[in-house]
Amino acid sequence: MKLFTHLFLITGGVLLIACGGNKNDQQQAPPPPTPVTAVKAEKESATYYDAFPATVTALREVEIQPQVAGNITGIFFQDGQRVSRGQKLYTIDPQQYRASYDQAVANLNVQKANLNRAQKDADRYNTLAQQDAVAKQLVDNANASLEANKMQVAAAEAAIQQVATNLKYTTIYAPLDGTIGISQVRLGAAVAPGSTPLNTISEDNPIAADVQIDESQIQRFLSLQNKAGVVRDSTFILMLPSGQPYKYPGSIRIVDRAVDPQTGTLRVRIAFPNPEKQLKPGLAGNVRVKNSSGQPQLLIPYQAVTEQMSEYFVFVVGDSSKVSQKKVTLGARINDKVIVKNGLNEGELVVTEGTQKIREGAKVRVDQPGQSGNPKSDSSNRQTAAK
Template sequence: MRAVLARGLTTILGTIAARIGESRAWAPGIAIAALALGACSKASEAPPPPPLQVSVASPLAMNIVDWDEYVGHFEAPQAVELRARITGVVTEIMFEDGQEVRAGQPLFTIDPRPYEAQLEQTRAQVAAAEAALANATTVAARSEQLVKNQAVSQEEYESNQAQLRTARANLLAARAASDNASLNLSFTTVRSPIEGRVSSRRVSLGDQVSAGTTLLTTVVSLDPIWFVFDGAESFYLKYLREAKQGLRGSSRTTQNPVDVQLSDETGFPHHGHMVFVDNAIDPGTGTIRAHATIANPDHFLTPGMFGRARLLGSGTYKALLIPDDSIVTDQATKEVYVVGQGGAIVKRNVEVGPEIRGLRVVRGGLAQTDLVVLDRLNQIQPGMKVSMRKTELTIGTNDTKTSPSVSLPQPSTATIPPADWASK
């Protein structure tokens, strides 16, 4: 069209120049204008630019499982308050505050001398009771022969038999008192009932302690250790329904895996399994308490530490995965671009799930045969024609078993240590 107009305009300009008689003077200008118009027409006939090239890939289909995250803390399976079982004076403390102790290790000594004397006294009472029993036995046997010969009265015979029974009972009582005295003497040495870590001493040498009331120290077990958390009722219902459908075993009967992350870690390097789910939901909070057991051979995990746990939340199912960078967020809507028929861009609304090893789970809105656009997302729009460079998606390695990176707190200040620092 532009070429036709240019030719027409050239003809008109030539005609005008001829009529005004200045064809020679105006001819160069007219020729230049005609050439310019002709050049424009040739430029307008240049081929259009090639379509934008984008990288595309089909979603990666894999069998995965979901994990649910909870915040909780570590607790010692056994936490013992050591209290004095006898009354007396502390004469010896046999541990350093905070040290690790073994089961049966002596920790305190309470003055044993009064209890040693009491034990000796009860042993003497046992000896006296044994002598009395021996004498009563002899008298009873003699009176039994005499009563047959009618040498003693029946009344005296029965009295001798009663004294024998009394002597036997007295011996039993004396022996029980001796056992109790021996037990009290053993309580003068206070031992750790479990293996674990002892707290600080709560009494000092020379302190008077009372039986059953005075707290001496506490001991907690460390290996294994519990991770305790509260789960929402909605998750509890989900687990019940999955167990009923055979998709995931109940944590009451199945050792579902649990991974734990500490506050300064980026991975989940501490591994264990579920061992307990409570029997009721707390109506005040709408949560139910549960705990997992975690191996702690190096005693690094400490009761009271907070952490984040992820619990196996589903059975195995097939899911589609795409890179997070290929997902566009439009307010509350998640969208991806796919290449449709004829190389045209099509926008799809998708439902996304959790992230797994660098890829994002897509729960709905995509098919495995779709070609998802991976780059140049800000240069394309629906309906635009593009050329494709096909690639294949790969999933990253599982790094949860490796040592996690940690975030260290910054010190408040720093100093130069003295020369004799190493000797202190």
């Protein structure tokens, strides 16, 4: 019995030691590598478009304002039709202005008659003065009267010019070729200078789109303005409210003279052909501006990017299949890829799938794309990179 008891104790101790050793071995075993998908960061040709909100505007636009007061007696166009420069548009009742003109002409004739009499009196007195047959005071009075009548004639002529101008303004002509809008007055309406414009005429081919650019973009747009052939290579594309691109590319017509100190932006006017009159002033859209440096850019899949506190990071697979997190500076997003400006080197292996399952220093196993998890779940918390 003593021998059996000793054997039982020895056997139990061995079993306890064996079990304890297996437990420690299990606790010290390293975790298996996390399966991920990764791609190499490579340089590619990067041509993309920046979008700027735009408002369509006429390159030339004129408001038709009345220059004299009166009632509208004639309208000589159809609303919305195309008009030519010099075409008659409106007439304002000319009766009072014609009467004023006739009165001014009559007054001029009276002043001319007075001038003729004063001229004869002055000539007569000056002849007598040469013969010492008249008092010098009479001669001086005659000459002064002559000068006064000359001035009265000049004033009468100026009055005629004024009333003639008013009479001329009773007929309103188109100041330029373009499309006229809907008339703001009807026959018989009373109008006066400074009142509501009668109508507006705008040139519609070409037409323009105004965009506001940040002051950091000024040099870029000045370079595009001086670049030859920007129309042929579709540098400027207007996106219509329907989301469809306008079929004619544009070119920079005007870069404004000064930056708005309140907003820090500068207005740029881009002209577009408009032969079908599809574009109308006031139309809202977006102008897409081609951005291509001509140099290859470092591109990675956008789903590889994670955002933390408004900063962007990627996981890079390094030696011994361990990952490290790198902070990157992003450029424009191009489809499913994004430009990396700083923080990453060409050829580095960037994790694209499985990023939410790893952390700094974790060991990974790189699988083929689509085998490490659902890429949608990895990218659900990411936000669009700032351009």
